[in-house]
Amino acid sequence: MTKIFETPLYPYQRSADQDAETPVRHPVVVLGAGPVGLAAAIDLAQADIPVVVLDENDKVSWGSRAICFAKRPLEILDRLGCGDEMVDKGVVWNLGKVFFDERKVYDFNLLPEDGHKRPAFINLQQYYLEQYLVDRVRALQADGKAIELRGGNKVTAVKPDDTSVRLTVETPDGPYLMDADWLIACDGAGSPTRTMLGLDFQGRVFEDNFLIADVVMKADFPTERWFWFDPPFNKGQSALLHKQPDDVWRIDLQLGWDIDREAEKDPEKIAPKLKAMLGEEADYEFEWVSIYTFQCRRMEKFRHGRVVFAGDAAHQVSPFGARGANSGFQDTDNLIWKLKLVIDGTAPDTLLDSYDDERVYAADENILNSSRSTDFITPKSHASRVFRDAVLDLAEHHAFARPLVNSGRLSLPAIYDGSPLNGADATGLPARARPGAPASDAPIGGDWLIDRLGGGFQLVTIDAQAPDTLDVDGIPVTRLALSAKDDPSGALAERYLGSAPSAVYLMRPDQHVAARWHAFDADAVAAAVKTATAQA
């Protein structure tokens, strides 16, 4: 059977740019057709900004790679028009078990909060995610949107100046030049763009190796996340078992630092460990085996003039907590609406500096969380191992110790506290919906709040009056009129009103709260739109 990751989805084709007398200029070029680059391009195309994506390959990624996608990125994928495909194919899970040595020390249920369209997490192979994003690109092209995906196009030089970025692109037909008003670099942890521009990438290297194996197995294993600390079959190390679609199981085995990487990949060497994890009778075949080590680091700044970095190119985290691809989607979610306003001339280009403010803050939060998980999973000192083992021993008998067990923390979106784009806050409204926070979903009259938000500035009124549309110096604001009565479950009121009788929220195009009040005031809303677009 030919796997999707063996099929060229965007094979090289000669483009008109290669025959142009002078380099053709494009409003935006995206480097990298991975999840983050494709999301950026789709977002731009939906906003009617022509975009070209360049990638030296022509296929989705090999092997499952990123497999856990959290609620907030799924909401972003909904806004990009391809959330249903992901969730329909993905495996939804809520239950986890934690083992220490030979004992199960406890099990947990993520117990996601009710009243959200999307689950806390799905598991889905990265190649499916990329395939559905490419499908979405094709659908946008069929609708006449200017979005181009050029495979077999390798960028070999990046030369930015004050007004544009000159790219040298290598192809099977030889090199050509192109110009971009804006360049978005989503070219991964080893970002050639970052290297070509001589930019820093500082952080902490974790001296450890992990073996990932994707095995295809028909088994009656439950759809749960199983995590082992110091199991008999991988003494002194950790192990993880997690289900993906199509009877594919992800197995992670920690190997330690001083190992022979090639020898460890030998199926003969892996088999006894898998038998111990899955049972002697387990019947499986390998789909993908890889060994990885990791680092937690980020660029000092993500915006460098007309070149903006997103995803792993800008920041790298340990895999514990699924904060890589998930945070990459939040990068482009944050960036594209700002770039749109700047390109349209309705906001100054300093608005893009707030991408740095907000996403560097989020990257630091992700690095902090994933470093803490890594330090728990692989203790770096004698004392840290003693306390880790004490936590696990206590967790078996006492509830208090279970929150201390850290095998990866649920990826949650950053709340942009302190962002220069945040406007007025009103006392007495719920803290979770404060300026800078992402919208919390709620069921509203057979629909979902999250599906009614995004794409532009909106004034969400809950039992409050306001005009249906506003124009703040060329930036349109549309009203979404709601009532607490729209949601009999009370979630809308609990999440946006608290004990207040009414509220007015100014929402950004990325579904984050910009400002909020108890009632509408035209001058206050105009001021908040100015603040949220770096015009204050």
Add this chain to the structure above:
Amino acid sequence: MTAPTHGTLTLEPNIKDPDGFYAELLAAHEGLSREDSEALNARLVLILANHVGDRDTIRAALEAALPER
């Protein structure tokens, strides 16, 4: 130099029958290997820290326990 703040941390005598408590603490470690003693101490620290709960108080206790510099 600012004076260290101890929050609600009690550093005045607070245990009735101090000799009895001390004997009980040592008795718990009686016969344990150095490694098992260390593990017991770690569990005890975690249990007591959870009982206290208040982060400022726990932080003050950590500071009070650090070797003098």
